[in-house]
Amino acid sequence: xxxxxxxxxxxxxxxxxxxxxxxxxxxxxxxxxxxxxxxxxxxxxxxxxxxxxxxxxxxxxxxxxxxxxxxxxxxxxxxxxxxxxxxxxxxxxxxxxxxxxxxxxxxxxxxxxxxxxxxxxxxxxxxxxxxxxxxxxxxxxxxxxxxxxxxxxxxxxxxxxxxxxxxxxxxxxxxxxxxxxxxxxxxxxxxxxxxxxxxxxxxxxxxxxxxxxxxxxxxxxxxxxxxxxxxxxxxxxxxxxxxxxxxxxxxxxxxxxxxxxxxxxxxxxxxxxxxxxxxxxxxxxxxxxxxxxxxxxxxxxxxxxxxxxxxxxxxxxxxxxxxxxxxxxxxxxxxxxxxxxxxxxxxxxxxxxxxxxxxxxxxxxxxxxxxxxxxxxx
Amino acid sequence: xxxxxxxxxxxxxxxxxxxxxxxxxxxxxxxxxxxxxxxxxxxxxxxxxxxxxxxxxxxxxxxxxxxxxxxxxxxxxxxxxxxxxxxxxxxxxxxxxxxxxxxxxxxxxxxxxxxxxxxxxxxxxxxxxxxxxxxxxxxxxxxxxxxxxxxxxxxxxxxxxxxxxxxxxxxxxxxxxxxxxxxxxxxxxxxxxxxxxxxxxxxxxxxxxxxxxxxxxxxxxxxxxxxxxxxxxxxxxxxxxxxxxxxxxxxxxxxxxxxxxxxxxxxxxxxxxxxxxxxxxxxxxxxxxxxxxxxxxxxxxxxxxxxxxxxxxxxxxxxxxxxxxxxxxxxxxxxxxxxxxxxxxxxxxxxxxxxxxxxxxxxxxxxxxxxxxxxxxxxxxxxxxxxxxxxxxxxxxxxxxxxxxxxxxxxxxxxxxxxxxxxxxxxxxxxxxxxxxxxxxxxxxxxxxxxxxxxxxxxxxxxxxxxxxxxxxxxxxxxxxxxxxxxxxxxxxxxxxxxxxxxxxxxxxxxxxxxxxxxxxxxxxxxxxxxxxxxxxxxxxxxxxxxxxxxxxxxxxxxxxxxxxxxxxxxxxxxxxxxxxxxxxxxxxxxxxxxxxxxxxxxxxxxxxxxxxxx
Numbered sequence: 004x005x006x007x008x009x010x011x012x013x014x015x016x017x018x019x020x021x022x023x024x025x026x027x028x029x030x031x032x033x034x035x036x037x038x039x040x041x042x043x044x045x046x047x048x049x050x051x052x053x054x055x056x057x058x059x060x061x062x063x064x065x066x067x068x069x070x071x072x073x074x075x076x077x078x079x080x081x082x083x084x085x086x087x088x089x090x091x092x093x094x095x096x097x098x099x100x101x102x103x104x105x106x107x108x109x110x111x112x113x114x115x116x117x118x119x120x121x122x123x124x125x126x127x128x129x130x131x132x133x134x135x136x137x138x139x140x141x142x143x144x145x146x147x148x149x150x151x152x153x154x155x156x157x158x159x160x161x162x163x164x165x166x167x168x169x170x171x172x173x174x175x176x177x178x179x180x181x182x183x184x185x186x187x188x189x190x191x192x193x194x195x196x197x198x199x200x201x202x203x204x205x206x207x208x209x210x211x212x213x214x215x216x217x218x219x220x221x222x223x224x225x226x227x228x229x230x231x232x233x234x235x236x237x238x239x240x241x242x243x244x245x246x247x248x249x250x251x252x253x254x255x256x257x258x259x260x261x262x263x264x265x266x267x268x269x270x271x272x273x274x275x276x277x278x279x280x281x282x283x284x285x286x287x288x289x290x291x292x293x294x295x296x297x298x299x300x301x302x303x304x305x306x307x308x309x310x311x312x313x314x315x316x317x318x319x320x321x322x323x324x325x326x327x328x329x330x331x332x333x334x335x336x337x338x339x340x341x342x343x344x345x346x347x348x349x350x351x352x353x354x355x356x357x358x359x360x361x362x363x364x365x366x367x368x369x370x371x372x373x374x375x376x377x378x379x380x381x
Numbered sequence: 382x383x384x385x386x387x388x389x390x391x392x393x394x395x396x397x398x399x400x401x402x403x404x405x406x407x408x409x410x411x412x413x414x415x416x417x418x419x420x421x422x423x424x425x426x427x428x429x430x431x432x433x434x435x436x437x438x439x440x441x442x443x444x445x446x447x448x449x450x451x452x453x454x455x456x457x458x459x460x461x462x463x464x465x466x467x468x469x470x471x472x473x474x475x476x477x478x479x480x481x482x483x484x485x486x487x488x489x490x491x492x493x494x495x496x497x498x499x500x501x502x503x504x505x506x507x508x509x510x511x512x513x514x515x516x517x518x519x520x521x522x523x524x525x526x527x528x529x530x531x532x533x534x535x536x537x538x539x540x541x542x543x544x545x546x547x548x549x550x551x552x553x554x555x556x557x558x559x560x561x562x563x564x565x566x567x568x569x570x571x572x573x574x575x576x577x578x579x580x581x582x583x584x585x586x587x588x589x590x591x592x593x594x595x596x597x598x599x600x601x602x603x604x605x606x607x608x609x610x611x612x613x614x615x616x617x618x619x620x621x622x623x624x625x626x627x628x629x630x631x632x633x634x635x636x637x638x639x640x641x642x643x644x645x646x647x648x649x650x651x652x653x654x655x656x657x658x659x660x661x662x663x664x665x666x667x668x669x670x671x672x673x674x675x676x677x678x679x680x681x682x683x684x685x686x687x688x689x690x691x692x693x694x695x696x697x698x699x700x701x702x703x704x705x706x707x708x709x710x711x712x713x714x715x716x717x718x719x720x721x722x723x724x725x726x727x728x729x730x731x732x733x734x735x736x737x738x739x740x741x742x743x744x745x746x747x748x749x750x751x752x753x754x755x756x757x758x759x760x761x762x763x764x765x766x767x768x769x770x771x772x773x774x775x776x777x778x779x780x781x782x783x784x785x786x787x788x789x790x791x792x793x794x795x796x797x798x799x800x801x802x803x804x805x806x807x808x809x810x811x812x813x814x815x816x817x818x819x820x821x822x823x824x825x826x827x828x829x830x831x832x833x834x835x836x837x838x839x840x841x842x843x844x845x846x847x848x849x850x851x852x853x854x855x856x857x858x859x860x861x862x863x864x865x866x867x868x869x870x871x872x873x874x875x876x877x878x879x880x881x882x883x884x885x886x887x888x889x890x891x892x893x894x895x896x897x898x899x900x901x902x903x904x905x906x907x908x909x910x911x912x913x914x915x916x917x918x919x920x921x922x923x924x925x926x927x928x929x930x931x932x933x934x935x936x937x938x939x940x941x942x943x944x945x946x947x948x949x950x951x952x953x954x955x956x957x958x959x960x961x962x963x964x965x966x967x968x969x970x971x972x973x974x975x976x977x978x979x980x981x982x983x984x985x986x987x988x989x990x991x992x993x994x995x996x
Contacts, residue, residue, distance in 0.1 A: 245430065309398060
């Protein structure tokens, strides 16, 4: 994975020209993987939007912004992030609390804050802030953390999660919960706690079903369990998506030739269901190539985590990378009928800006962690 | 900044690395699960989903064939297809629906009912599909809308071919009509061939030759999107239009026949005895078939169906009448051929006839009697007593077998559905149906065409044709030729010779035909009244049948009952005698005497066939 740059860096001080990746705190294996992945994403988006250059233009703009954000974040030393963590977290909680009061409604959920110049989704930034906060808290404690430390970490995770669930935005809440839990797991807590936690979640699920879930969320779970029960309503999405994927076969129907997507049978085909378009047009072979691209990003992220020099950066890098994987897994699982439909886009490919920027900011943090290491010889 | 309470960096690093390894393993396992899911969907269930995907996008639209036309023997169009215009609205193209409807209302008559139905359909329709607003626009209305088309975006006039019968009620029972396909028909027909076809032949030729007239459906395979909007046509198989049918019917003769019948209830059949071609086949009263095509309203239909004159009933094909004296030439011929009587045989007619050991008097229509009578006179003047005696001597067995050869008592096999068989009584029939033996008295009245005898006008014409051709019985045919509209190839239908009645002695046939000639051309003939001004020779026979009225309802008032109890008037004839080209059978219900009522009608038809339009 590490193709020699680090060992090369370890030997002598490199020349740091304007075009040097090192100078800009960028990690080239990660950057290359991301470029290939987002490039493939644009390719399939072109097909999924019905060859709309209009939408392509907007997506390209978003990508450019996202890459700029990534580069900007990469310049911030991890120590600074550590200092900021509690304050940003506090600000995030305040903004989340403000959403139900001042927020704009979109698609039946109140998620957006209008800050005059642009609309802003506080829940999005929490995807980075929550693991930062939990890592900040736990990295100061001895490892593995004591039960009461774990409890505090869980509360730090659950508080923003709860605020997001009531928006309601189950998908984001899930990702934030995953990010917090990953930090806790990576600290090396005993598997016994994990088992206990799993039992707790299993017990809490019926409670959530009856007291906290919205009708549409319950409907989604029911539909997931039996999509044919409602073939023209909620089950339609998943049935059409499975038809798209299945009819792609091994080699796919060819780029721009997916009938399910081109003829509107597939709903939300440029956003949540874009993977189905990809699977229909490029087949199993294309899907495996795509999975390999994602794996490259994920493995590079975990490698960066393994090379991180302190507890905070290690936990943060690990959590961000694994959360990225959860994105992928939940999206693909949902469009292929393995998981219920929760609104999670295919990371870096789905049309839409907010999650793209957050994800790239996360990769900026990974790059920062990797390139701000002090040159210590072991 | 540094959180240093009992931290052991080495141990923490090891712990973290171990967890990281677990994470990598978990990532690979879950990725494996996703790949497995993809393999399951894309490899193992590929066929299933590929089929679903194909069904999703490809729709097959039927292209209904154009129905074949029906012509008469001279090429006059009896059934055609004319465009019917429908005003439609494509909702997604209309900027302001209410305004559009209001402005359209000024150009085209729109009733509350029209608007109500339109709104109902609108709710069920996709925005890009045309919703019908008004059916059957007049040509003026079409012109008014078309001229202002630019003011009405999203408004269109569509046309559909609808069956039309330009002659209206003329030969309606023979031609028939088409109407909406009902459920019983739907269950029987080839559903795929009728996709896109809304109407089917219900009666007459339209029904009998439905398969030929209809043609073969074509199709358009189109790619549609999820809403059903057509994206493009993938394949087009044009429909094969139905075949045109040329009838042997002559609309001019038919019109003459119907005009001659006039307002009377009755029927006329004119055939060419040389080949069975039907020149005219009329049943009066008739009705206009055109309202049936687009759906007749209930009130009009009930009026037709419940009328005591039974206009929907095809008398020519299904009316069962006692043949009366029109049967006498055949009985006479049987007498000669079986050697029961010789031409010179004479019988004294006192005006009545009596069987041995029975005091019942069988009356002659002429109370004073005909005096000494031979067969020629018996036919010419329609002496009943002569035939009472002859029938008794022939016996019912020989009568029914001989008359059966002339086609009485069973359907003629004309190319129309629903033909009645009539009734030719026999010993076996009576035992089977009535469970009674045959009585000699029944043979007696069979000799003058009364009793159990029932024939249709068509059967009478066919039987008379056998006489005219010295034994050739052809199956009557309405269709004469089919024309394939694509190749224009004409296919003629061969005449169907069903039976040849054996001729024992040609002179017997000559004798009977000569006697029939005298019915018209002898001053004592029962139809002498029609000889006036005739330029050809006619052989005919009058008949007067006691009433078994086909429409006997108890509710008639006395005057009507009296009218309905009057005898049916019959007449059969063929001409010209030397080379018969036309045979006619006429039945006028409750018409009184055959000579005065039915014979002039037959004369009008013979004139029409043999003299053309000359007066």
